Amino acid sequence: MTAPGRRAPSPPLLLLALALAAQACAATGEAEAEAEAPPDWVLLHVVQGHIGAGNYSYLRLHHEGRIVLRMRSLRGDADLYVSDTTLHPSFDDYALQSATCGGDLVAIPSHFQRPVGIGVYGHPSHLESEFEMKVYYDRAPEQRPDAAAARPDALHDPGPEEPTPEEDSLLWTLLIGLLKLVLEILF
Template sequence: MIFVLVFVFGILANVLTINCQFVSNQNGELDAGNWSYYKYTQKYQFRLVLESLNGDCDLYASDKVPYVDYSNYDLQSITYGNDEILIESSMRRPIYVSVYAHPYYANCKYNLRQYREENEYNSYKEHSESLKHDDDDDKQEVKLDTKNDEESEDKENFFWWLFINLIEILAEVIL
């Protein structure tokens, strides 16, 4: 039964995954209780993945505070192991990010990777913005893209419906 659950969730995760493109990599080393600071100016949506290679590092981000800490942040990920945060394209730029070395460990090493997240909505949005200044003939292309966007939204809604129904069925079987 558990194997079936893992298999179904694995398939759904692959179907609903957004395309990612590697952008940058930062390696660092911190003593206990210290911070490293980064600034990102890219306007697109991206994901930051912090991998603690030695010790435990935490990830904080803000679009307001240049020196983000555990009391002033907009986004955080403070798990043991890999930490991830998604920076939406709607957030103000620049994005300030800090990595904190947990005081329990004398020395922490980390790898901070940035991935550009590309989904169909963002692709359509960028494409339509580039067409704003084109001739009236190009407006037909935008209408065609809108249909494709609606079709992909229908597919996404179907997968969410399927996912929710599978969860309900599994809950009934377990209970």
């Protein structure tokens, strides 16, 4: 519903806005795919696969230490779910997740019980998704959440408030979901 005296956006303008948002999302994914890994990361494996809409593909991680999963969707939209309590994590049962329209990244802490279950989910917005996941061992010292609380200066200096990568990722996920819904309604 629009305010009196205002017109609703015309379908061509809405389609243009949707196309620009999709293009921005694709550009973000391409930039993430080309980003080099930090020098502390050691590449262990590269996993490639296909996943159908609404389906899961499961992997098990046995490597100890802090492991980083960096996945990109080559086609479609694959999402990542990780758990140390189930070998079949899903969007209903997971410990860590990344569900963006671009590159997905999950850092598995060293304290997670092994084997770790990894679920790759094919988003239903595409009939099939193709993905590439790189598995890295992170040699950098792990920062425990309780370590900052032990520092006296951490209690007095909250620092500037910036959105976390998870908040940014959630915002993009919500935006893309809304755009997909609008496209489904229009077509």
